[in-house]
Amino acid sequence: MQLKRRRRHFLPGFGLTLGYTVLYLSLLVLIPVAVLGFKAFSLTGDVYWNVISDPRTLAAFKLTFGAALAAATVNTLFGFVVAWTLTRYPFPGHRVVDALVDLPFALPTAVSGIALTTLFARTGLIGRLFAPLGIQIAFAPAGVIVALTFIGLPFVVRTLQPALEDLDPEYEEAALSLGASRLRAFFTVILPTLRPALLTGFALALARALGEYGSVVFISGNMPMRTEIVSLLIMGKLEQFDYEGATALAVITLLLSFLILFMLNMLQWRFSRKTQPAG
Amino acid sequence: MPGKKILSLWPKYCCIGITLVFLSLFLVLPLFIVFGEALRGGITTYLAAITEPDARKAIVLTLMAAAVSVPLNVLFGLAAAWALTKFDFRGKSLLLTLIDLPFAVPPVIAGFLFVLCLGTNGVLGPLLEAADIRIIFAIPGIIIATLFITFPFVARELIPLMQEQGREEEQAAISLGASGFKTFWHITLPNIKWALLYGAILCNARAMGEFGAVSVVSGHIRGATNTLPLHIEILYNEYNFTAAFAVASLLAMLALVTLIVKSALEWKLKRERQLQSLDEALLPERTVS
Numbered sequence: 001m002q003l004k005r006r007r008r009h010f011l012p013g014f015g016l017t018l019g020y021t022v023l024y025l026s027l028l029v030l031i032p033v034a035v036l037g038f039k040a041f042s043l044t045g046d047v048y049w050n051v052i053s054d055p056r057t058l059a060a061f062k063l064t065f066g067a068a069l070a071a072a073t074v075n076t077l078f079g080f081v082v083a084w085t086l087t088r089y090p091f092p093g094h095r096v097v098d099a100l101v102d103l104p105f106a107l108p109t110a111v112s113g114i115a116l117t118t119l120f121a122r123t124g125l126i127g128r129l130f131a132p133l134g135i136q137i138a139f140a141p142a143g144v145i146v147a148l149t150f151i152g153l154p155f156v157v158r159t160l161q162p163a164l165e166d167l168d169p170e171y172e173e174a175a176l177s178l179g180a181s182r183l184r185a186f187f188t189v190i191l192p193t194l195r196p197a198l199l200t201g202f203a204l205a206l207a208r209a210l211g212e213y214g215s216v217v218f219i220s221g222n223m224p225m226r227t228e229i230v231s232l233l234i235m236g237k238l239e240q241f242d243y244e245g246a247t248a249l250a251v252i253t254l255l256l257s258f259l260i261l262f263m264l265n266m267l268q269w270r271f272s273r274k275t276q277p278a279g
Numbered sequence: 280m281p282g283k284k285i286l287s288l289w290p291k292y293c294c295i296g297i298t299l300v301f302l303s304l305f306l307v308l309p310l311f312i313v314f315g316e317a318l319r320g321g322i323t324t325y326l327a328a329i330t331e332p333d334a335r336k337a338i339v340l341t342l343m344a345a346a347v348s349v350p351l352n353v354l355f356g357l358a359a360a361w362a363l364t365k366f367d368f369r370g371k372s373l374l375l376t377l378i379d380l381p382f383a384v385p386p387v388i389a390g391f392l393f394v395l396c397l398g399t400n401g402v403l404g405p406l407l408e409a410a411d412i413r414i415i416f417a418i419p420g421i422i423i424a425t426l427f428i429t430f431p432f433v434a435r436e437l438i439p440l441m442q443e444q445g446r447e448e449e450q451a452a453i454s455l456g457a458s459g460f461k462t463f464w465h466i467t468l469p470n471i472k473w474a475l476l477y478g479a480i481l482c483n484a485r486a487m488g489e490f491g492a493v494s495v496v497s498g499h500i501r502g503a504t505n506t507l508p509l510h511i512e513i514l515y516n517e518y519n520f521t522a523a524f525a526v527a528s529l530l531a532m533l534a535l536v537t538l539i540v541k542s543a544l545e546w547k548l549k550r551e552r553q554l555q556s557l558d559e560a561l562l563p564e565r566t567v568s
Contacts, residue, residue, distance in 0.1 A: 010450055011449050011453060012453065014366045017361040018368070021374070024355045024358075029377065029430065032393060032395070033392065035392065035396050039395060082302065084294055085294040089291045097299070097302060099538050099542040103538065105481075106488075106535075107310075107534040108487065109491070110508035110512055110527070110530075111531055114520075115312045116309055119308055125312070211385025213491035214386070231388075235495065238391060243394075247391075257385075
């Protein structure tokens with residue numbers, strides 16, 4: 001028996017490490033999530049209906065998902081330019097710029113929240129430029145998009161960089177030497193190869209933006225129906241000890257975000273199936 | 280030919296220009312704002328804001344949350360990486376997905392999970408109350424929420440690296456008679472030390488900066504359950520902007536240190552991987568000669 005076990009697992013410590021992993025994971029993650037699940041099933045339909053039919057909830061969901069999509073899109077566009085520049089055009093100081101890309105990840109969200117609010121408020125350095133045009137950024141939905149863009153940037157750049165490093169410039173050069181225009185080479189040679197990485201980066205930035213709380217609460221102004229995000233709505237319910245309402249909101253948010261990420265994964269899978277036989 | 284040269288250079292300058300403008304507006308300017316606003320009232324006001332009793336208590340609590348969650352998550356990361364990369368078993372990919380789960384849960388919902396489990400009206404609420412243990416709206420709650428949020432960081436760095444390194448070296452050590460712990464200490468740990476440090480640094484940055492989850496479980500008791508990010512929120516909402524930014528500058532410095540250590544480690548990891556692949560490329564020649 002002892003010999004048989006040894007042959008199956010040559011290295012020691014399987015039981016100990018797996019046991020510890022599963023125990024720690026269960027205590028800290030699985031049991032709490034399961035408790036939320038049980039609570040969600042024990043709620044009556046009325047609780048869900050009251051939450052969903054509240055116009056304030058609808059407005060918050062629209063803002064959260066709309067702003068997160070907008071921010072992830074902006075990040076994919078600019079993140080692509082940043083990643084492209086950093087891999088293809090090394091300029092003096094590009095190493096410092098490269099390290100700075102991770103700032104939104106390293107900077108606590110409360111700090112970025114108050115800094116962005118000061119910057120984009122009507123009297124702030126950037127807000128001042130938009131105020132005469134009648135555009136308000138902080139304390140308006142645009143502010144939410146700004147905060148979520150800040151938060152999501154590193155995810156797109158860091159996903160694209162390895163893909164761009166693997167992309168040999170020879171392919172585009174071949175396309176160019178065969179008479180393709182720069183634009184055509186970009187859209188027919190470069191973009192299809194990068195599509196999986198772009199999609200992953202988009203999905204990661206979106207996932208982060210959907211749950212973001214810290215930076216948004218400062219810049220949004222938290223006006224019900226106008227600039228209130230779902231996380232804030234949950235927070236409000238918790239402060240009133242309305243745990244049933246909070247559970248309903250939390251479960252709906254989690255299901256919607258998992259659904260979106262699942263769809264993006266499916267899309268990814270279809271792309272990779274399409275490109276693999278050709279490549 | 281000169282015309283073609285100009286044509287091929289404009290995308291380069293365009294890209295560098297867009298990158299620099301975008302990143303200065305979005306990354307550099309906020310950083311300057313933090314330090315600029317913090318020092319607006321002069322150095323004495325700054326020092327007063329970061330040494331007043333409530334700020335000091337917030338610093339201690341933040342350090343404590345990190346001091347508990349980093350070692351615990353390092354230990355978990357090592358155990359999980361060992362189990363997942365050195366053995367084959369059923370349900371491995373499910374376990375991998377579950378380890379990433381805390382990344383997919385929004386912070387506010389993460390905090391709420393623990394209120395549901397451990398709060399007064401929660402599942403274990405009556406039991407904890409009978410034993411006179413307070414977790415939610417107290418320091419243990421803050422530590423548990425921080426543990427949850429920073430849970431996957433170390434495991435996530437170690438698993439791909441140890442997967443890539445394989446099992447041969449450890450198997451050789453064991454077959455030569457080394458004990459399991461000795462093998463881990465002398466073979467595995469030196470191979471993964473930089474990645475381990477990298478994961479711990481990320482874990483630490485997130486632990487000290489976490490806001491949403493901690494905000495839910497803290498109860499906002501000033502001078503008792505406030506971490507640095509929560510202290511910033513209180514000061515800011517009281518329109519005490521200079522003090523808020525002074526405290527924020529401490530966390531901004533932590534972020535800068537994190538970035539510096541992170542890039543140094545990335546450079547080190549990259550170099551080690553290059554050396555390793557060079558080694559592998561040379562290996563066949565060596566066996567021939």
